[in-house]
Amino acid sequence: xxxxxxxxxxxxxxxxxxxxxxxxxxxxxxxxxxxxxxxxxxxxxxxxxxxxxxxxxxxxxxxxxxxxxxxxxxxxxxxxxxxxxxxxxxxxxxxxxxxxxxxxxxxxxxxxxxxxxxxxxxxxxxxxxxxxxxxxxxxxxxxxxxxxxxxxxxxxxxxxxxxxxxxxxxxxxxxxxxxxxxxxxxxxxxxxxxxxxxxxxxxxxxxxxxxxxxxxxxxxxxxxxxxxxxxxxxxxxxxxxxxxxxxxxxxxxxxxxxxxxxxxxxxxxxxxxxxxxxxxxxxxxxxxxxxxxxxxxxxxxxxxxxxxxxxxxxxxxxxxxxxxxxxxxxxxxxxxxxxxxxxxxxxxxxxxxxxxxxxxxxxxxxxxxxxxxxxxxxxxxxxxxxxxxxxxxxxxxxxxxxxxxxxxxxxxxxxxxxxxxxxxxxxxxxxxxxxxxxxxxxxxxxxxxxxxxxxxxxxxxxxxxxxxxxxxxxxxxxxxxxxxxxxxxxxxxxxxxxxx
Numbered sequence: 001x002x003x004x005x006x007x008x009x010x011x012x013x014x015x016x017x018x019x020x021x022x023x024x025x026x027x028x029x030x031x032x033x034x035x036x037x038x039x040x041x042x043x044x045x046x047x048x049x050x051x052x053x054x055x056x057x058x059x060x061x062x063x064x065x066x067x068x069x070x071x072x073x074x075x076x077x078x079x080x081x082x083x084x085x086x087x088x089x090x091x092x093x094x095x096x097x098x099x100x101x102x103x104x105x106x107x108x109x110x111x112x113x114x115x116x117x118x119x120x121x122x123x124x125x126x127x128x129x130x131x132x133x134x135x136x137x138x139x140x141x142x143x144x145x146x147x148x149x150x151x152x153x154x155x156x157x158x159x160x161x162x163x164x165x166x167x168x169x170x171x172x173x174x175x176x177x178x179x180x181x182x183x184x185x186x187x188x189x190x191x192x193x194x195x196x197x198x199x200x201x202x203x204x205x206x207x208x209x210x211x212x213x214x215x216x217x218x219x220x221x222x223x224x225x226x227x228x229x230x231x232x233x234x235x236x237x238x239x240x241x242x243x244x245x246x247x248x249x250x251x252x253x254x255x256x257x258x259x260x261x262x263x264x265x266x267x268x269x270x271x272x273x274x275x276x277x278x279x280x281x282x283x284x285x286x287x288x289x290x291x292x293x294x295x296x297x298x299x300x301x302x303x304x305x306x307x308x309x310x311x312x313x314x315x316x317x318x319x320x321x322x323x324x325x326x327x328x329x330x331x332x333x334x335x336x337x338x339x340x341x342x343x344x345x346x347x348x349x350x351x352x353x354x355x356x357x358x359x360x361x362x363x364x365x366x367x368x369x370x371x372x373x374x375x376x377x378x379x380x381x382x383x384x385x386x387x388x389x390x391x392x393x394x395x396x397x398x399x400x401x402x403x404x405x406x407x408x409x410x411x412x413x414x415x416x417x418x419x420x421x422x423x424x425x426x427x428x429x430x431x432x433x434x435x436x437x438x439x440x441x442x443x444x445x446x447x448x449x450x451x452x453x454x455x456x457x458x459x460x461x462x463x464x465x466x467x468x469x470x471x472x473x474x475x476x477x478x479x480x481x482x483x484x485x486x487x488x489x490x491x492x493x494x495x496x497x498x499x500x
Contacts, residue, residue, distance in 0.1 A: 007309040009191045010335045011300055014293045020124035022294040023131035026245030029085075031063050031078035032134070036087035036116045038062055044106030049083050049090030051076065052106065077243075085134040086115035128297070135298055138244050142237040143175040178210065178230075179237060180302070183291075185209045186247075187299045190291045192332055203238075203252065203287030207231045228266045231287065232257075238289055246295030253285040317342040321352075321359035321374075326366065328373040329436055340377045353378060353385035357398055363467050367397075368432035375401045383409055400425030423464045426450055431468035434475055444479045451476070451485055458485075458492035462499070470496040 013019070023029055038059070046052050051059060056072055059079060065071030082088040092108040115130050122130075189201055207230040212219050219227070231252065238249040256266055266286075291299065303310040313335050316324050324343050328336045344352050360374035361367070378385070378401075389405050392398040393415060400421050406414045417425075430450075433443045451457050461473060473493035480486040 008188065008300075008303065008311070010311040010313050010315070010331055010339065011187075011191045011296055012313045012335060012338055013297055013300070016124035016128065019294055019297050020127040020131075022245055022292070023128055024119065026131070026243065026294070028078060028081050028138070028243035029131055029134065029245070031074070032082035032085060032087050033116065033119055034063060035059055035075075035079050036082045036112050039082075039088050039110045039112050041111055043110045045090065045108055045110045046105075047092075047107045049079075049088070049108060049110055051079050081134050081137070082113075083110075084137040085130050086113045087119075087130075088116075089113040132298060132301060135244050135246065138240060139179065140176070142240045143179050178233075180306075181210055182206060182234060182237075183295075183299050184303070186289065186291045187296065187303075190296060191335075193334060200248070200250070200288035200290045202283045203231050203234060203289060204283070206289065207234055231266060235287055238287070246292060246298050248290045248292060250284060250288040252287040256285060313338045314342045317346055319343075321355040322370075324377070325356070325359050325370040325373045328377070329369045336373075336376075337380075340380055344377070344380060349381045349384040350388055353381055353388035354391075357388060357392055357402075360401075361395075361397055365467070366435070368428050368468060369435045371397070371401060371428060372432035372436070375404070378405055379408065383411075386411055396421065396424060397428075400428070419460070420464075423460055424466055427461065427464050427466040427469050427472050430472045430475065431466070434468075434472065439475065439479055443475075444481070447476050447479045448481065451480060451489075458488045462492035462496040464496075 014022075024033075043055070044052075045055065056075060056079075059075040060066055060071045063071070063075055063078065065074055068074065079088070083090060088110050089112075090108055090110050093106070118126050118130055186201060186206060193199075204227065207227045208219070211226045211230055212223055216223070235252045238247055239251055241247050242249040252266070300310045300312065316327055316339055321343075324339070328339065331339060347355070356374045356377055360371040362370065378389075386406065386409065389402040389411075392402050395402075400417060403414055403417055430443065430446065433440070433446065437443065458473070462469065466472075470493050473489050473496055477486045477489035477493060480489060
């Protein structure tokens with residue numbers, strides 16, 4: 001795998017069967033399938049497969065949208081979606097190309113497509129493939145400009161109808177990249193458990209993540225105006241995407257939108273909404289979005305197609321323990337636990353423990369974090385693994401964590417560790433915490449707890465034969481709040497470096 005290939009945190013996906021059920025129940029896909037069945041063995045339609053006026057009314061009634069003022073539009077979208085996904089196939093008539101053909105008369109035939117059978121007899125993966133094909137078309141439509149604006153601007157560019165993209169102020173690639181970036185940020189927030197059904201992402205914060213530079217403390221008025229414009233674009237786009245099932249979306253409150261020079265703008269300032277965390281009742285008026293499990297699957301699929309490394313929890317279940325332990329430190333906590341559970345499920349407790357302990361050995365820079373991951377994974381293993389832990393009680397690198405495991409599992413006759421093993425485990429534990437979280441408050445508390453009960457702690461610690469001894473003692477000097485203890489730690493670090 002290329003070292004410069006973008007990598008995302010691992011995602012916890014639902015099963016294909018669950019995702020396929022979600023796809024089949026998505027409003028747009030459901031309506032498209034219903035109209036495909038209605039098309040049956042042959043329905044006369046207009047040019048390009050477009051429904052004629054009477055047929056559109058029938059389709060609207062069939063979908064139960066008669067009382068919805070936007071019903072005909074939803075029916076037309078569902079019919080087009082059926083064509084895009086292959087649920088409906090269109091065959092043009094012999095006279096379709098003739099000039100002067102009546103646009104209100106049938107010029108071709110629509111029939112139920114081959115993909116319709118996939119929805120009832122296909123595998124979950126095949127159903128998802130059909131659904132993904134339709135999603136791509138909706139995403140393309142969402143990134144396109146408003147048709148009314150497009151027509152107005154074409155008129156302005158000249159009677160020949162040539163479309164000047166610069167005159168339109170629309171760059172198709174930039175618009176598609178912007179929407180992909182938004183979905184990527186939403187994916188990342190969801191994977192990190194910061195954007196869930198219980199914690200939807202405020203639209204201003206999502207827009208700001210694309211507009212406001214990371215090093216900008218306070219957004220300028222111009223930047224805030226860009227955020228507001230981006231929110232309006234995203235509001236339209238998420239309204240289009242919600243029926244596909246990839247997002248759950250609460251739109252911007254219409255009372256906040258005003259029209260200026262024919263364009264929608266947020267009436268009230270988004271200052272503070274984009275940069276801070278306002279009251280929940282206030283931020284909800286500006287739009288809330290959640291990426292659904294189906295959306296996670298779709299965005300990940302598109303990322304993989306784009307060459308982005310987007311692992312899924314469970315990818316490591318068949319790998320050796322050294323691969324697992326190298327990867328777990330980069331996982332969010334919940335994903336790491338799930339990954340470890342799936343890895344353990346393929347092995348007996350005793351075999352898993354022996355494999356984890358063997359992979360935890362080493363004096364390289366990453367070894368402390370591997371051992372910490374091994375210890376955390378071993379905590380999920382039952383008492384059947386006890387023989388493996390007893391086998392390493394005399395091992396300098398593993399004997400300490402083995403004793404911890406045995407004590408936590410209520411084992412008897414655990415031999416007391418000697419002082420050298422206690423100090424080695426202390427250095428190893430702090431080295432792992434430093435590698436994982438740096439100079440964190442949690443580590444500061446650990447340092448204080450370790451040093452407090454031990455008179456002459458640093459007199460012994462600098463002699464510990466561990467590759468990270470000097471670095472750990474330097475960190476203790478930075479972290480310990482007591483000036484005297486901090487100074488002793490720094491002196492001990494100097495001795496440790498001199499010794500090596």
